[in-house]
Amino acid sequence: MATVLVTRRLPAGALDPLAAHIVRTWDDDSPHSHPELVQAVADVDGIVCVLSDRIDAEVIAAAPRLRVIGNVAVGLDNIDTDAARGAGVQVINTPGALDETTADLAFALILTASRRCADAERDLRAGNWRGWGLLDYLGRDVYGATLGLVGYGQIARAVARRAGGFDMTVLHWSHRDTGEPGFVKSLDDLLVRSDIVSLHVPLTDSTRHLIGARELALLRPDSVLVNTARGAIVDEAALADALERGQIFAAGIDVYSDEPRVSAALLRAPFAVLLPHIGSATLATRRRIALMATSGVAAALAGA
Ligand code: GLV
Numbered sequence: 001m002a003t004v005l006v007t008r009r010l011p012a013g014a015l016d017p018l019a020a021h022i023v024r025t026w027d028d029d030s031p032h033s034h035p036e037l038v039q040a041v042a043d044v045d046g047i048v049c050v051l052s053d054r055i056d057a058e059v060i061a062a063a064p065r066l067r068v069i070g071n072v073a074v075g076l077d078n079i080d081t082d083a084a085r086g087a088g089v090q091v092i093n094t095p096g097a098l099d100e101t102t103a104d105l106a107f108a109l110i111l112t113a114s115r116r117c118a119d120a121e122r123d124l125r126a127g128n129w130r131g132w133g134l135l136d137y138l139g140r141d142v143y144g145a146t147l148g149l150v151g152y153g154q155i156a157r158a159v160a161r162r163a164g165g166f167d168m169t170v171l172h173w174s175h176r177d178t179g180e181p182g183f184v185k186s187l188d189d190l191l192v193r194s195d196i197v198s199l200h201v202p203l204t205d206s207t208r209h210l211i212g213a214r215e216l217a218l219l220r221p222d223s224v225l226v227n228t229a230r231g232a233i234v235d236e237a238a239l240a241d242a243l244e245r246g247q248i249f250a251a252g253i254d255v256y257s258d259e260p261r262v263s264a265a266l267l268r269a270p271f272a273v274l275l276p277h278i279g280s281a282t283l284a285t286r287r288r289i290a291l292m293a294t295s296g297v298a299a300a301l302a303g304a
Helices: 034-040 057-061 081-086 099-114 117-125 154-164 187-193 236-244 264-268 283-301
Strands: 003-006 022-025 046-049 068-071 090-092 146-150 169-173 196-199 224-227 250-253 272-274
Touching: 003 283, 034 057, 046 283, 057 081, 068 283, 081 090, 090 283, 099 117, 099 154, 099 196, 099 224, 099 250, 099 272, 146 154, 146 187, 154 169, 169 187, 236 250, 236 264, 264 272
Parallel strands: 003 022, 003 046, 046 068, 068 090, 146 169, 146 196, 196 224, 224 250, 250 272
Antiparallel strands: none
């Protein structure tokens, strides 16, 4: 019987695969501090964690019995995978289980930011709707626009399928030539040619601040930037500045570089739709990814 630390409350039934083990949880469902995490892993064989838990070399070193980490997320940027490999710890994530759900949210942000739905709703609720106006809440068309996908993994492809229904021209860029229709060799070229840009690369050393002031300057004044990947892929100060100066039209953002902190500049920026990292947040998908992580941890502990 092994001991598994589960850092957050999981959807009903998701702990079932760990029934043969001692499952240790915290009473409350709030994120715990890094020192608390370091302290809690001293005698565990497995960890089931979420993307806001930083499982770095210090946590791994503090867990001499650790054999497996199950991250209830597809991104692995919160885990020091090199340190895990060095310590012989297996790392499990949830590829393929949240693609369609996250693509839905990316598309929701494409529509909401392009059509200024958030501004308009805010005004209505605040009692500031003066009546129908020919020149009010003018957005940009999504139908027929050119969509530039940065990265072309499963989530980007799922967004591309949705774009077909809106008669969009879909371009994509990735580090490796996909050889597929719509591939654009240079990121700069993709940014220049796109009306709407949606980010779908993992956060790595080579994608940190991939979209900075220089890249934003390549976008058109009527363009929209959507980020459902990881906050640090975008230089948030440069994005806030681009929105402030009208260098781009709007942004739809679900992820931030220092979650749950959102920079004051971004909160102030006009035409920014800001969501609290809910890309995978449907009942079915959260249940699926939690089960995928706990089953993976159980299989690793069983030596499978
Ligand atoms: C969500 O952001 C994930 O990486 O699963």
